[in-house]
Amino acid sequence: MKTITSKQTNKKRKQSKIDDFLNRIVCGNAVEIMEQIPDGTVDLIITSPPYNLKNSTGNGMKDGRGGKWANAALQKGYSHHNDCMPHDEYVRWQRKCLTEMMRLIPENGAIFYNHKWRVQGGLLQDRQDILQGFPVRQVIIWRRKGGFNFNPGYFVPTYEVIYLIAKSGFKLSPKANGYGDVWEFTQEMNNEHPAAFPINLIDRIISSTNAEIILDPFMGSGTTALSAINFGRNYIGIDISPEYCKMAEGRIQRHIAQQRLI
Numbered sequence: 001m002k003t004i005t006s007k008q009t010n011k012k013r014k015q016s017k018i019d020d021f022l023n024r025i026v027c028g029n030a031v032e033i034m035e036q037i038p039d040g041t042v043d044l045i046i047t048s049p050p051y052n053l054k055n056s057t058g059n060g061m062k063d064g065r066g067g068k069w070a071n072a073a074l075q076k077g078y079s080h081h082n083d084c085m086p087h088d089e090y091v092r093w094q095r096k097c098l099t100e101m102m103r104l105i106p107e108n109g110a111i112f113y114n115h116k117w118r119v120q121g122g123l124l125q126d127r128q129d130i131l132q133g134f135p136v137r138q139v140i141i142w143r144r145k146g147g148f149n150f151n152p153g154y155f156v157p158t159y160e161v162i163y164l165i166a167k168s169g170f171k172l173s174p175k176a177n178g179y180g181d182v183w184e185f186t187q188e189m190n191n192e193h194p195a196a197f198p199i200n201l202i203d204r205i206i207s208s209t210n211a212e213i214i215l216d217p218f219m220g221s222g223t224t225a226l227s228a229i230n231f232g233r234n235y236i237g238i239d240i241s242p243e244y245c246k247m248a249e250g251r252i253q254r255h256i257a258q259q260r261l262i
């Protein structure tokens with residue numbers, strides 16, 4: 001991948017306007033693309049980064065050689081990311097991503113950052129190391145319906161977490177706080193992407209805000225864009241995989257065509 005130096009980035013950022021990114025899927029590295037977007041121009045970020053699932057002490061996936069996730073779609077990682085970084089490197093990378101995201105949102109902006117807690121080496125890995133110092137306002141539990149394919153030694157895990165990281169002026173849309181902080185949505189099962197969001201989950205988030213411009217720097221199959229379209233908002237999607245970017249573009253086109261028919 002072509003590396004962009006910080007000097008080039010600052011120059012590019014000065015030259016670029018947010019309009020250049022609106023309603024586009026950009027194929028590239030999340031940090032490098034975000035570095036080109038001007039400060040404070042994205043109202044809301046919703047994203048699910050790779051969880052580094054393949055770097056596991058054994059109770060998660062282990063190179064597809066058994067463990068709870070042995071037949072899960074993600075056992076091979078993503079098409080252009082193997083999801084198996086050394087832990088410290090992974091934490092540094094995610095903190096860099098969050099730092100860029102914080103630069104992009106204005107004083108009333110927010111980030112919904114989806115992740116997963118897991119037990120590693122007998123201790124809870126709750127992602128504090130990634131989030132330390134960022135303004136986490138609340139943790140939402142996303143309760144999935146059921147699970148799949150499990151080692152009989154484990155109860156089927158059925159939840160993920162969504163960190164609401166918000167700047168001080170962020171407010172929910174009227175009545176949205178009534179949803180509470182445990183949300184139940186069935187996981188997506190009808191998508192070629194190995195880890196797609198269910199669209200209802202993203203509809204819940206977007207409709208709970210007044211955001212006009214919504215970014216997903218790990219856009220995968222484009223679910224955040226589809227949901228933004230549902231509510232007449234603008235999206236920006238980034239993904240490193242040309243395959244998934246193509247998938248997202250196809251889904252967006254079909255979604256817009258379906259909406260025209262309604």
Ligand SMILES: C[S@@+](CC[C@H](N)C(=O)[O-])C[C@H]1O[C@@H](n2cnc3c(N)ncnc32)[C@H](O)[C@@H]1O
Binds near residue numbers: 049224244
């Ligand atoms: C959990 S998936 C996101 C799925 C998405 N929420 C959906 O609904 O389809 C994480 C995505 O991050 C992408 N990815 C991995 N490394 C990346 C990087 N450095 N920059 C941008 N995208 C990356 C992967 O290709 C994968 O599609």
